[in-house]
Amino acid sequence: MSDLVIVTGASRGLGLALCRQLLAAQYRVLALSRSETDETKQLKQEYPAFEFVTVDLADLSQLPALCAEWIKRLGRPYALINNAAVGYDGVLATMHNSEISSVLTLNIEAPILLCKYLLRPMLLNQRGRIINISSIIARTGFNGLSVYAASKAALEGFSKSLAREVGKAGITVNCVAPGYMQTEMTSSLQGDKLDSIKRRSPLGRLATPDDAAAAVLFLLSEQASAVTGTTLTVDAGSTA
Amino acid sequence: MELHSHIRQTLQQVAVLANCQLIEPITDDTVLLESGLDSLGFAMLVAQLEEELGMDPFSEMQIAVYPRTLGEFIAIYQQAADQTAG
Numbered sequence: 139m140s141d142l143v144i145v146t147g148a149s150r151g152l153g154l155a156l157c158r159q160l161l162a163a164q165y166r167v168l169a170l171s172r173s174e175t176d177e178t179k180q181l182k183q184e185y186p187a188f189e190f191v192t193v194d195l196a197d198l199s200q201l202p203a204l205c206a207e208w209i210k211r212l213g214r215p216y217a218l219i220n221n222a223a224v225g226y227d228g229v230l231a232t233m234h235n236s237e238i239s240s241v242l243t244l245n246i247e248a249p250i251l252l253c254k255y256l257l258r259p260m261l262l263n264q265r266g267r268i269i270n271i272s273s274i275i276a277r278t279g280f281n282g283l284s285v286y287a288a289s290k291a292a293l294e295g296f297s298k299s300l301a302r303e304v305g306k307a308g309i310t311v312n313c314v315a316p317g318y319m320q321t322e323m324t325s326s327l328q329g330d331k332l333d334s335i336k337r338r339s340p341l342g343r344l345a346t347p348d349d350a351a352a353a354v355l356f357l358l359s360e361q362a363s364a365v366t367g368t369t370l371t372v373d374a375g376s377t378a
Numbered sequence: 379m380e381l382h383s384h385i386r387q388t389l390q391q392v393a394v395l396a397n398c399q400l401i402e403p404i405t406d407d408t409v410l411l412e413s414g415l416d417s418l419g420f421a422m423l424v425a426q427l428e429e430e431l432g433m434d435p436f437s438e439m440q441i442a443v444y445p446r447t448l449g450e451f452i453a454i455y456q457q458a459a460d461q462t463a464g
Contacts, residue, residue, distance in 0.1 A: 202437045206428065258425035261418065264395065307396075307418060 140187065142166045142215045143358065144208070144256060146195060146249075147222030149175045152271065152316065155347035156219065159355050161185045168212060170195065171222070195222055195248040196240060205255035214259035217267035217358055220249035220293075225286035238285050245289035250296060253311075257304060266309040267358050270297050271350075274317045274373050290315075294369055301367030310366035312357050316350040317373025340375030349374075381459055385427065385452050389415070392423045406449030413448065433458055 143160050147153040148169030154177055160167050166187040169178060172194050181188045189212070193204065209215070223245045226237045253268055260266025275283055276290035294313050301311035318335050336344055350372045356362055357370065371377060386404070393400045396419035404413060410420065428434045435458035436443065445451040 202434065206432075206434075209429070210432075258421065258428065261422045262395070262425050262429070303418070307422075 139213070140164050140166050141217070142168060142212055143217045143219065144168045144170065144215050144252075145219045145221060146170045146252065147271075148190070149173060149178050152319065152347040152350050153221045154178070156221065156351040156354055157181060157188065159348070159351045160358075161188055163355060165216075165358075166212070168208060168215070195252070196244045198243065198247055198251055201248070201251045202255055205252065209256075209259050214263050215256055216260075216263075216265070217269065218252060218256045219269045219271070219354060220252060221271040222248070223271065223286075223289070225283055227282045229282055230284045233285065241285045241289055245286070246292045246296070249293060253296075253300060257300075257309060260309050261304065261307045264308045266304075266307075268297070268300065268304075268309065268311040269354050269357050270294075270311070270313045271354075272297075272313040272315040272369060274315050274371060274377050276315060278377055297369075298367045305366055310357070310363065312362075312366060313369040314350055314353045314357065315369050315371045315373070316347075317345050317371070317376045319345055319347050319350065335376060338376065339373070340378055343374050345372045345374045381431075381456055382452055384430070385455060386448075388426050388430065389413075389423060389448075392419060392426055396422050404448065406447065406452065408448045409446060410448060410451060427455065431455070431459070433462065 143165045145153055145156055145167060148157050149171035153171070157167050157169050161181065167189065169188065169190045170193050172192065174190055174192060178190050182190055224241055226233060226241060249270055257266060257268060270293045272294050273290045275287045276294050279287055297311050297313050304311065318332065336342065353370045353372045357365060393415055396415065398415045398419045400414040401412065415423070424434060424436065435454050438458065443454065445454055
């Protein structure tokens with residue numbers, strides 16, 4: 139049986155591109171998201187190796203039981219890709235506290251708990267991959283995205299330490315940091331801002347979700363077995 | 379008693395997997411930190427027991443509990459098993 143990869147935030151954007159590439163590369167995919175889309179419904183029809191589960195990852199208390207159920211039903215996963223995230227655009231001084239809290243819950247607490255429960259079977263297998271999707275904003279900063287940036291920087295710090303913790307069990311932990319991509323998440327960034335990012339990038343374009351997904355596929359591969367504790371930036375050179 | 383021997387047996391298996399050398403003899407009074415199994419090995423023991431017994435009593439507890447000896451570790455599983463059965 140082919141290796142199982144669990145992907146969060148799988149219904150659109152990078153998560154969806156990732157599912158498509160994983161299925162094309164013969165992985166089994168457990169896709170998690172709050173809502174199903176036409177695209178995920180279509181993947182389900184096309185690929186028997188694709189399973190979609192509706193789940194609200196911000197409901198942290200249900201995660202241990204859910205992980206146990208997935209492992210029991212589908213076997214020990216080879217990899218976890220923490221891609222689900224939320225970002226509210228707005229200055230901190232007027233951001234509602236509930237929004238700050240929900241960014242931290244979904245972007246950092248949920249990935250940490252998923253890592254905790256899904257790396258256990260990887261420990262028993264003595265092999266596995268954890269890939270956390272960060273953002274160039276973790277290091278560059280961006281006006282109006284301070285809490286989002288904090289969550290992504292936290293994810294990178296977390297990944298480095300976890301890489302040290304589980305390396306001897308044959309598990310690698312890395313981040314992929316995409317730059318600005320044309321997805322629904324960045325739809326508020328259209329117009330002049332986006333054009334200026336494109337113009338300034340060495341490659342004269344934005345990275346696409348497929349570009350970032352390809353970096354994830356590399357980190358999953360056997361060829362990346364000596365890569366751990368690092369962040370792979372895919373931003374068409376924006377931060378060069 | 380069955381659970382007791384199951385955990386003792388799993389400890390031995392996991393020690394091999396984790397490449398750790400357990401001290402001899404291992405008794406219920408053995409302090410876990412001195413047993414020879416490292417912290418990642420303990421994580422593997424909890425993971426293996428969760429797969430085999432279908433429970434992780436530590437996650438189900440409301441507060442963080444760290445047993446000191448193997449006997450205390452086993453007692454936590456026994457208590458969880460009794461609660462499930464009861």
